[in-house]
Amino acid sequence: MASIQKRGTGWRAQVxxxxxxxxxxxxxxxxDAEAWSREIERSMDRGIYVDLREAQIITLAEALERYGREVVPAKGQRQRELNRVRQLQTFPIARKALGAIRGADxxxxxxxxxxxxxxxNxxxxxxxxxSNVYVxxxxxxxxxxxxxxxASIRKPRVPAGRxxxxxxxxxxAIMAVADMTLSCMAVFAVATAMRRxxxxxxxWADVDLRRCTARLTKTKNGDGRTVPLSPIAAEALSLLPSASQERDGLVFGMSSNAITIAWRRACARSGVQGLTFHxxxxxxxxRLFEDTDLxxxxxxxxxxxxxxxxLARYTHLRADRLVERLAGRPRVAA
Structure with missing residues (x-):
């Protein structure tokens, strides 16, 4: 029989x-203490008991700390994942033991x-x-x-993509008020569909203008890839003020945050509303779907x-462009 005792502001269950x-x-x-006790006793009765004493000692905050130290460094977006770990550690649920957190929690x-x-999202x-910490x-x-x-709870439904x-x-209009670097960057972003x-x-060391390719070694999902550069993308790079300099640094010379700030300012000056750099x-x-045969x-x-x-969530085709493409195709015989 389980023992349930009041301890300070909580309840201690012992089996x-x-x-x-x-x-x-x-x-x-x-x-919660009674429910946990019944679950432990049932597992003993059915012969499927697993010793989880360690899970009753280590808190979620401590497990998150270990996860951040051992697992996060191997991820593609290390800093972003570590920031999320740090934030989760501040929430009240992080003070609970791993084995004490239930689906209801x-x-x-x-x-x-x-x-x-x-x-x-x-x-x-x-x-x-x-969930990854538990796994x-x-x-x-x-x-x-x-x-x-x-694993046992409903996840929020993510709204449809923009x-x-x-x-x-x-x-x-934006390029008319932006400097050359931001203008070239905007053209390059549309031509390549790269992330910010x-x-x-x-x-520059990863750009080969002769072969018209750009090698990305660090991406959001952690997988490197080589992006083919269209003539428009290659021309945008050739027009950069830094294109004539020794090519050993960043192509655009701006951080992600600086790009966002510069883009917002250019949109405000040009009167363009609701258009993000992303x-x-x-x-x-x-456009890759609409304007190419890839x-x-x-x-x-x-x-x-x-x-x-x-990919489908990031692609929104214009119906008129699809009509044009259909009209240009030969008619199929009945």
Whole structure:
């Protein structure tokens, strides 16, 4: 029979049974303590008990710390992932032991984040990271059998991707008030469908204008790729003020944040509203479908999307352009 005792502001549950190690954990409510005790006793009765004493000692915050130290360095977006780890460590749920967090706790955390203004995608990323911590703990940290509380809850539905396309005259209006570097960068972004971070990190050493290619070694998903440069993209690079200098540094000489700030200022001066720099990647992907004969797999290799589903979310084709392409095709005999 389990023992449930009040301890300060929480409740301590302890299960003792002959032939099994003593198990104990502390919970915020008596109801959670009783539910955990019943679960442990049922697993003992069914012969599927797993010793999770370590999981009852280490907190989620401590597990996140270890995850950030051992797992995050191998990821493509290391700093972004580490920032999320640090933020999660500050939340109240991080003070709970890994083995004491249940699906109901994660559902409450999900709803708490939403009530605080976090968007669906942000919440999904939070839950995905916590889920990865549980998977890693179970597979690599000796906590076999540790239940993953994220696996049993509903995830927020992510809204449809942005459908903003560059309207006629907008790019010209922005380039009219922007400096040469930002103007060339905008043209290059549409021509290559590269991400902002990829453009910011592009170095002259990775550009081969003779072969018209740009090698990306650091990307969002961690996979490097070689992007073919169209004549327009190559010309944009040749017009850069730094093009005549020794090519051993960054092509555009601007950080991701600096690009965003410069773009917003140029849009404000030109009167263009609602167009983000990231929308140029959407525009570029869409034009690859509309204006070229490349197949979907070839386009995916250029844009760097891991799945066709993600590529579809970034592509918004204009119906009139599709009509033009259909009209130009030979009629199929009945």
């Amino acid at each position: 003792r049974r002959a032939g099994f190690p003593s198990q104990s954990a502390t919970f915020d409510t008596k109801r 994660m559902a409450a955390f999900r709803d708490w984040r939403a009530s605080g203004g976090a968007g669906p 942000t919440i999904r990323l939070d839950l995905a990271l916590i 890693t703990a179970s597979r690599e940290w000796g906590m076999e059998g540790l239940p993953n509380p994220v 459908e903003r396309r560059v309207r006629p005259g907008e790019l010209g 971070g990829e453009i910011a990190g592009l170095r 929308d140029l990647r959407h525009e570029g992907a869409s 197949d979907v797999m070839e386009i995916r290799l250029i844009t760097g999307h891991r799945t066709l589903q993600m």
